[in-house]
Amino acid sequence: MKVDAEARQRLSAFLVTHEEPIVRQWTEIAARTLRGRLTNTELTRQVRDVFGALQAVLGADSDGEIAGAESGESRGALAELSRAWARQGFTPSETAGLVFTVKEVVLGLTESGQAELPTTDFLLLSLVVDDMGLFTFETYTKTRESVIADQTEQLLELSTPVVKLWDGVVAVPLVGTLDSARAQVVMEKLLQTLVDTGSAFAIVDITGVPAVDTQVAQHILKTVVAARLMGAECIISGIRPQIAQTVVALGIEFGDIVTKSNLADALLHALRASGVEVVRRASRDKAF
Amino acid sequence: MTELEEPQRLPIADDKDVVRVRQAVRVIALAAKLPLVDQTKLVTAASELARNTLIHGGGGHALVGQVHNGRRAGVRAEFVDTGPGIADLDLAFTDGYTTGSGLGLGLSGSRRLVDEFEIVTAAGEGTRITVTKWAR
Ligand SMILES: Nc1ncnc2c1ncn2[C@@H]1O[C@H](COP(=O)(O)OP(=O)(O)O)[C@@H](O)[C@H]1O
Ligand SMILES: [Mg+2]
Numbered sequence: 001m002k003v004d005a006e007a008r009q010r011l012s013a014f015l016v017t018h019e020e021p022i023v024r025q026w027t028e029i030a031a032r033t034l035r036g037r038l039t040n041t042e043l044t045r046q047v048r049d050v051f052g053a054l055q056a057v058l059g060a061d062s063d064g065e066i067a068g069a070e071s072g073e074s075r076g077a078l079a080e081l082s083r084a085w086a087r088q089g090f091t092p093s094e095t096a097g098l099v100f101t102v103k104e105v106v107l108g109l110t111e112s113g114q115a116e117l118p119t120t121d122f123l124l125l126s127l128v129v130d131d132m133g134l135f136t137f138e139t140y141t142k143t144r145e146s147v148i149a150d151q152t153e154q155l156l157e158l159s160t161p162v163v164k165l166w167d168g169v170v171a172v173p174l175v176g177t178l179d180s181a182r183a184q185v186v187m188e189k190l191l192q193t194l195v196d197t198g199s200a201f202a203i204v205d206i207t208g209v210p211a212v213d214t215q216v217a218q219h220i221l222k223t224v225v226a227a228r229l230m231g232a233e234c235i236i237s238g239i240r241p242q243i244a245q246t247v248v249a250l251g252i253e254f255g256d257i258v259t260k261s262n263l264a265d266a267l268l269h270a271l272r273a274s275g276v277e278v279v280r281r282a283s284r285d286k287a288f
Numbered sequence: 289m290t291e292l293e294e295p296q297r298l299p300i301a302d303d304k305d306v307v308r309v310r311q312a313v314r315v316i317a318l319a320a321k322l323p324l325v326d327q328t329k330l331v332t333a334a335s336e337l338a339r340n341t342l343i344h345g346g347g348g349h350a351l352v353g354q355v356h357n358g359r360r361a362g363v364r365a366e367f368v369d370t371g372p373g374i375a376d377l378d379l380a381f382t383d384g385y386t387t388g389s390g391l392g393l394g395l396s397g398s399r400r401l402v403d404e405f406e407i408v409t410a411a412g413e414g415t416r417i418t419v420t421k422w423a424r
Contacts, residue, residue: 050334176306177310177311179303179304179306179307180303181303206291210314210328210331211310211328211329211331211332212332213332213336213339213391213394214336214390214391214393214394214397215335215339217391218390218391235416242324242325242327242328242329243328245303245325245328245329246325246328246329246332246401249329249397249400249401250332250336250393250397250398250400250401251393251397251400252391252393252397
């Protein structure tokens with residue numbers, strides 16, 4: 001979008017003249033939609049930043065294009081803001097809307113006769129602001145994507161705790177979709193914990209896994225073999241009926257791997273196999 | 289064959305896409321009121337076939353949606369790639385046969401997990417596999 005320098009200067013001068021009412025009303029309208037998620041001071045500062053970016057785009061040495069080389073600085077400020085909004089959990093439309101609001105404000109000022117702006121100049125304002133809004137939207141989306149990627153990474157780490165259940169017995173409760181990357185992480189962690197704790201039993205609990213396909217099964221089978229090589233036994237627990245039927249239909253064979261329907265049974269098996277006797281006291285009361 | 293209703297087209301270009309296909313199939317299976325066992329079977333079959341599309345077919349796409357045959361609702365998923373195709377189907381459907389490093393149970397196993405299984409493929413012409421699971 002190439003705009004002529006004169007119109008740009010007129011619009012820029014208009015904004016300078018009416019800066020105070022524009023920023024004030026802009027902040028008021030924005031505050032309504034953002035409802036208390038930002039303090040008034042913060043919001044005012046951010047609106048001023050957007051206002052500043054708008055002026056920079058219209059500035060003397062700029063070509064009036066947000067994507068243009070000259071508007072690097074205003075682009076930087078806008079990008080900074082949209083990143084902040086994305087991280088604060090604003091929706092995409094709130095983010096773009098915050099920028100678009102200036103049109104509403106200027107229109108209000110001219111319609112009420114408080115300010116005067118030729119229609120062509122208003123159109124120019126509209127074009128520039130649309131550009132800025134789109135740019136904000138794009139940065140927002142990119143930021144959200146990277147936030148989600150970060151969270152996925154973190155979840156990968158978080159959701160795979162290897163816990164010690166007893167001396168010599170460790171367990172990993174798997175929850176959620178086991179893709180290859182995650183299965184890899186889990187299994188490596190489990191084997192490492194076996195080494196670190198010198199445990200003889202590892203329980204892989206799949207109660208929280210919605211589907212076991214051949215890839216997941218292959219990861220489990222590999223882990224079992226690796227654990228065996230290290231002198232440890234793996235027990236798979238939490239195989240729910242629908243998973244059992246699916247695994248059988250697929251033709252996956254768990255061979256001589258011990259499987260238990262729940263984690264408690266798996267622990268009991270491991271305890272017994274390691275020589276721990278679990279007995280229920282005849283009468284609890286007498287102990288006290 | 290009955291028509292796919294409001295099919296969703298999902299790309300299959302990486303591991304995450306396989307997970308997305310699986311999730312989409314689960315949502316549709318729930319909407320079609322498939323019992324839990326059948327949901328799990330269909331989702332697992334979709335997982336196998338989507339991964340084959342990715343690994344053996346070099347990527348492609350899936351079309352998923354509901355179907356109706358007058359009496360019953362069902363869920364259908366199609367997996368399409370323009371990869372090398374499968375020259376020897378009998379061999380490919382042999383339990384344990386793999387040209388990669390998998391378990392070789394994806395094709396044969398997923399055929400056992402669904403009600404209808406259709407495959408169109410030829411060497412050098414890509415592969416299209418359509419599976420359907422009907423509600424009871
Ligand atoms: N979409 C496809 N395109 C080309 N070849 C395929 C495709 N799907 C499966 N195959 C072939 O069939 C073989 C068996 O597939 P499958 O049973 O899923 O086992 P796996 O994926 O473990 O190798 C594969 O190794 C591959 O050679
Ligand atoms: Mg396969």
